[in-house]
Amino acid sequence: MYRRVAIIGGGAAAAALLSELLERQLPQPLHLDWYTGGGNSPRGVAYGTRSDKHLLNVRAASMSMFAARPHGFLEFAQRGDNSIAGTDFLPRRLYGDYLETQVERALERARAAGHDVRVLPFEVDAIVPEHDGVNVIHGEDSARVDAAVLAIGSLPPQPLSGVSDAALDSGLYVTEPWSFLAQAKPDARPRKVVLIGLGLTAVDVLLELSALWPNATFEAISRHGLLPEPHLQHASAPADDSSELIEAMRDEPYIRTWIRLLREAVAQSADWRTVVDSLRPHTPSLWALLPEAERSRFLRHARWAWERVRHRMPPQVMAAMKALEEADRLHRRRGRLQAVDVAGDKLHLDIRRPHGKGIETMDADLVIQTVGLNTDVRRTHHPLIRQLSTNGHATADSLGLGITASAEGRVKHDEQTWPHFYVIGTLLRGTLWESTAMPEIRQQARNLADRLLKSE
Incomplete structure (x- = not known):
């Protein structure tokens, strides 16, 4: 087993791995360095919100x-409220x-077992992996560890192309919605807010700002102008194990074929959600079958549809979105952002409409970028x-989906794999x-803990 391990990152993935490592009965004490970044909280961006309007999009029981303890969160929640059910969507x-x-x-x-765990609220400046260990550097300090795990979550969002420096400097174009929401205050002034993107991040922004700013109206722009699909009010399970569908997809790993097979399966199902959910355990192995050209085709043509049906809204959140639309406060538009610049005390936007219908222009008091997670290592400024x-x-x-790695999470470089340097979480999307x-x-986290603690 590795006796000295470093975890770099302070969010949920890092917390899950830390807890898995310290759950085990080990023959020798473990030395663990946990570099949490700016603080000691494992909430990260995903669960850092304090708003009860922001709900999990997975039911409590999951x-x-x-x-190994599949109902741990449900049991935790029920200690405070025994009326909570496993099918509920609870606040993040x-x-x-x-x-x-x-x-x-x-x-x-860990303290009781004699493990040496150091929680270090620092950013790591450099990691130098070698074939017999890893050097972790922050500031003037350097530590040699047997293994290191990169668990930093998604990368900081970058402004979309076409956004001028003047727009960014004005403070009226927001690239990081979560830090903005954390500081937003109630305000009764009328204002026009434009959201670029219509995924779950946009939904969270709409839920919070529509309540804080009762006289604001919202224009939400995306390629297809569609919100995420909702979950059913009650949990559903696949009618069967979808083994025939999975086998057919394995036999022909082409996106066009897969779309046809999925449409046929949905047509024969009582609800399309059961088909989509039946793919979840098989997604990594199916993705691994796709050549790069097919992955690229998926990202260009089908990603938006997959994200809508795979990452769904709780039904009460969908009801809130419908209420905003019925109150004429939310308008969804199809298009692509072409340019944003300052126009007086507002921002001026050029939006390319679909099907060659030209450019639509609009002004906004505030523009918020809500395009979802950034995993593009090629263009990041993350030090x-x-x-x-x-x-x-x-x-x-x-394709901009994180860091190349093996299926078990070992980081790759120059077509080779580091034996002691791993990545977990969002940057494994590729x-x-x-x-x-x-x-x-x-x-x-469980699989990686098994690997790190495996007896030699």
């Missing part, structure tokens, strides 16, 4: 941190509380990721595709 704030509690317990167990890329220690996924939700991340 949100445990531990693969509550899940953040759960993460903090689990980490505190893991650290208590640690840039160091790893510049020094050739990690290779960017060619390898696994589905690698952002807790059900996937907790399994990654």
